[in-house]
Amino acid sequence: MRVLAFRHVPFEGAGRIEPVLRARGIDLDYVDLYAPDAGVPDPAGYSGLIFLGGPMSVNDPLPYLRVEEQIIRDAVARNLPILGVCLGAQLIAHAMGASVFSNAGSEIGWFDLRFTTAAAGDPLFCGLACETVFHWHGETFDLPAGAELLASSDRCRNQAFRLGDRVYGLQFHLEVTPSMIADWCLQDENCGDVRELAAPLDPNRNAARLSELSESAFGAWCGLL
Helix, strand or coil: CEEEEECCCCCCCCCCHHHHHHHCCCEEEEECCCCCCCCCCCHHHCCEEEECCCCCCCCCCCHHHHHHHHHHHHHHHCCCCEEEECHHHHHHHHHCCCCEEEEEEEEEEEEEEEECHHHHHCCCCCCCCEEEEEEEEEEEECCCCCCEEEEECCCCCCCEEEECCCEEEECCECCCCHHHHHHHCCCHHHHHHHHCCCCCCCCCCCHHHHHHHHHHHHHHHHCCC
16 A cells, blocks of 8 residues: 655655554655656555645645646545645645635744544544644635534634545644754745744654654544555
8 A cells, every 4th residue: 555745845754644654554655746857646556645745835836736736636536535734735725626825924833723523523633622733834724615624723723624534634733753843944945934933943842742643643544545
């Protein structure tokens, strides 16, 4: 069994998702459509698709993002499991007809996330009420038609949604490790965001609990494959 992950910059990989997949005997392949001459793989050869984060906007005139959106629409029509993280969640929402736009303010760092009553019966988030997770985004999205809201934060209402039974969009980052957070802070693409922070980010602040949450949520997503 194999899963295909769409990467948008070299430094935003699958993080904690990858060992969860490997532990269940699921292989992970990456595709970088932003790279010159990158080929478009056939998603029909995969059991699920993951769309990762990135510093660009869904609204940027980048042809490879439009290609990914068509892949998402085709996968939804085929009932293929899809997981979108941050930019990936925005891509799913946009591909399915919803708007993506600037949030009231950036949400970068460790912030509380409240799970909705709908999440109580959701395979990925059942039993969760409020958790402190990692965020890094300046945009948000409307929910696509028919989607179920699963989580919100004080700074951003639409933090997680499920579309049908197999498509999930997460605005927040369960996948990050402390080393990933530290590396993101050093990337040129993120320097503007980092300058706006009131204090340096602590990569380890809630890392132990985030590891537990990622194992639970991503493990449940593997069950959909």
